[in-house]
Structure formats: structure tokens, C-alpha cells
Amino acid sequence: MKITNLVAEKSAALVPMNLQIKAGHLVYKAKRKAGLIKEFPDFVEAPVPDVATLKLEDIDVSNPFLFKQNRWESYFKRLRDECPVHFQKNSPFGPFWSITRYEDIVYVDKHHDLFSAEPFIIIGQTPKELAMEMFIAMDPPKHDVQRQAVQGVVAPKNLKEMEGLIRSRTQDVLDSLPLDKPFDWVEDVSIELTARMLATLLDFPYEQRHKLVYWSDLAGGGAEMTGGSTDSDELFKGIADMAKDFSSLWRDKAAITAAGEERGFDLISLLQSSEATKDLISRPMEFLGNLILLIVGGNDTTRNSMSGGILALNQFPDEFVKLKNDPSQIPNMVSEIIRWQTPLAYMRRIAKEDVELGGQIIKKGDKVVMWYASGNRDERAIEEPDQFKIDRKSARNHLSFGFGVHRCMGNRLAELQLRILWEELLARFDKIEVIGEPERVQSNFVKGYSKMMVKLSAKQ
Helix, strand or coil: CCEEEEEEEEHHHHHCCHHHHHHHHHHHHHHHHHCCCCCCCCCCCCCCCCCCCHHHHHCCCCHHHHCCCCCCCHHHHHHHHHEEEEEEEECCCCCCCEEEEEEHHHHHHHCCCCCECEEEEEEECCCCCHHCHHHHHCCCCHHHHHHHHHHHHHHHHHHHHHHHEEEEEEEHHHHCCCCCCCHHHHHHHHHHHHHHHHHHHHHHHHCHHHHHHHHHHHHHCCCCCCCCCCCCCHHHHHHHHHHHHHHHHHHHHHHHHCCCCCCCCCCCHHHHCCCCCHHHHHHHHHHHHHHHHHHHHHHHHHHHHHHHHHHHHHHHHHHHHHHHCCCCHHHHHHHHHHHHHCCCCCCEECCCEEECCCCEEHHHHHHHHHHHHHCCCCCCCCCCCCCCCCCCCCCCCCCCCHHHHHHHCCCHHHHHHHHHHHHHHHHEEEEEECCCCECCCCCCCCEEECCEEEEEEECC
């Protein structure tokens, strides 16, 4: 290690993490004021045009209003049919390749030797002063070591032990819902259940659990990152707050262990018990990056699938009848929900060398975006992909969790939470009606909901 890097690392370990973030914020604002940072354009919403009116080279699926206005399906179908490996050179996020067919996505995802996950998995980038490291955006072997440190928390034995707690908290939330009266399902169910689960996984103060969801929303909500609406000031302040709280939690747990008490089995304790990550607190950007990864991973997939499943069964009411007649279909339906919703629309890679794919030459250094949302609707791989079928054969063969070394670590936990939710819903409610059109998130990465009004009727 260079002496300058060593000094920087030692200094970072001594200065409180939240103060480092605040200092970075001041530097960022000074650079912006001096014109040293190129201003990223604000996204102003306008109606998404009919894709048939566009030239192929003008199709830009990084438009964050594509999902917000629910116009995405026709865009990706045209790319799959006419140009499955598509180059967009004039995106606000810079030039990138779109990979839209199922088999091509699997190829890219599995070949980490050809396509690097570093330095980001989003289409844009974070401010340099917040350039956090996370293992999902690392290549082997570093990725494997850090993932190994925390994956025990979602091991089958631990999931079985958590099932009772997940069920009791789900019951508590559902029993508090109003009957025959509209309410916001996103706020009252999806966010609440997700916050409770995240607090459990991290052993975070339960009464402050909604901070975790807020930080998750901030982490990927910036305009220059994913086309979101979060401004840079709110982003820096939120991450500084997160740094303060998690640094305190880390040190409290280290003190308990030093006092001879038994170590817990939460994510923080697992990081502290691993040789590779026991000093993670001394590497601030890596510490924050991995915690954000664990929060986002535990938030967006489950939360938006909880809402997406309700919407799917409203759009396909015959499937809800089929489900009530045969509740044993719930586990299979959970996989179908995750495919149909695809809560995270893509993952990004960087070509490590020149690669030929789909008749196109992707150059070394090019940005490559695997559109899971498109692959999950590819007619070449999935029969009637736009239909929602609770008894779909091979329903688990979807792309939403990724493939290869980066396959979602918490996939079984997400499936467990959704299974329990639907078991408890069927035990209580005869009708789950979506009122009006849901409001969707402004993002090209998170394919989710910001509001969805629902009315419940009790089971007789």
C-alpha cells in the first residue's frame, strides 16, 4: 500500500464518519459553486411518447418516467424484437448498451470474467465525495470474501428461526388495517413490514426503523444516479445521519462483545465476527456502502413485490379466485409476483474487453445494462410473459434475483416474507381491491410504487 493511501486510511479511521460525510458535502458544494462539477439536468416530467414514433437510435430506456408512467413494456418489446443489444449514445447518464433478451442477460450476468460489476451497479453515478464501496459492485475475489461474511444471516436454519417473528409482525400489521375503507397499502403495509424486517436483520433500534427505509430511498434516489428526485443536499445529510447511527451501533456491539457477552446473529455482529470485515468501521466508504447495500437489498425487492402482488391479482382477478380455491399455490405465486413485478429493473456492468454479443461489438470500458424487467417479459424464454399466472410452471426461473456470483443473497428471505404475507392475507380477507391507478416511483432502477389505495373486505 502506498504511504499516502495508508495515511488517508488511518486518518479516516480517526475522524467520526458523519463528520467526514459533512466535510465531503462542503467540498461538493464548493466545487459546484466554482463550476468544477458539471450540473446534472433536472428531470422534468413530460408524457412518454409512443415508442412507434421514435427512430431505433433515439430510444432511451434510461428515462425515469418510463416506469413512473407505466409505458415501459412497449419500449422493451421493440428493443427485444428489433435490436436486443442496443446502443444509446446520447443518454443523460452517458452512452450505454441495453441487453434486453433473457438469454443474453444470463450470459452477461454469469460472465464476471468479461463484465465487471465495478464501480457501480446503477446506470449513473454517485457524487465522488460519496463514492461508497459495496460488495455487489465488487468483482471476485473481494466480492466473495465480503459476501461470505454476512450471508449466514439468511441461511436456511436462521430463516426457520425468523419465521415465527415475521409471521407475528405480519399478523400485527394486518390486524390493524381498516375494513371497507380505502387506505394506502404502500405506506401501511409494504413500508411498515419492510421496516420491521430491516430493523430485525440489523438489530437496529425498533422505534427508529423507518429511518432505514428513508435511507434506502435516498441511496438510489438522486437524479444523476437513477433519474430520481432526491437533491444532493438531502442525500449528503441523510447519509451523514446514517453514518452517525450505524457507527454508534457498531461500537455498542463491539463493547458488548468485549465485555464477554455472547455475540448476536444480526448483520452487524456477523461483519464484526469475520476476519475480512471486523475492521470495516475503519474503512468508512466501504462500511457505509455495504450497509446501504444490505438495506436496499432488504427494502426494494420485498417492499415493491408486496405491492406488486396486490396489483397483479387485481388485474388478473381469475387468478385470485384460483388462489382462494387452492392456497397451496402461494409459494409458486410468490415467484410469479417477483417475476411479474421485477422490483429492481436492471444491473449495470462494464466490459473488461471487447465482446461480441447479439451481432454487436461491445468495446472494452463500455457500460452494459442488463434489463431484468425486459428479460422477464421475453417471449422467447417465458410463455405468455405479460400474463400473471399463479400456477406458472418453472416460475422460479426468473431474472429478478440475477445469476452467477452476484445472485441476490436474500432471495429466500424475500420469498419467505411474501409467502407469510399471502398466507395471512387469505386467512383474513375475502376481497382486496385496488382503488384507482397506483402512483409509481420516479426512477430507472427501482420499479416500484409510492402510493396504492386499497380497500379490504373481511373473510366471512
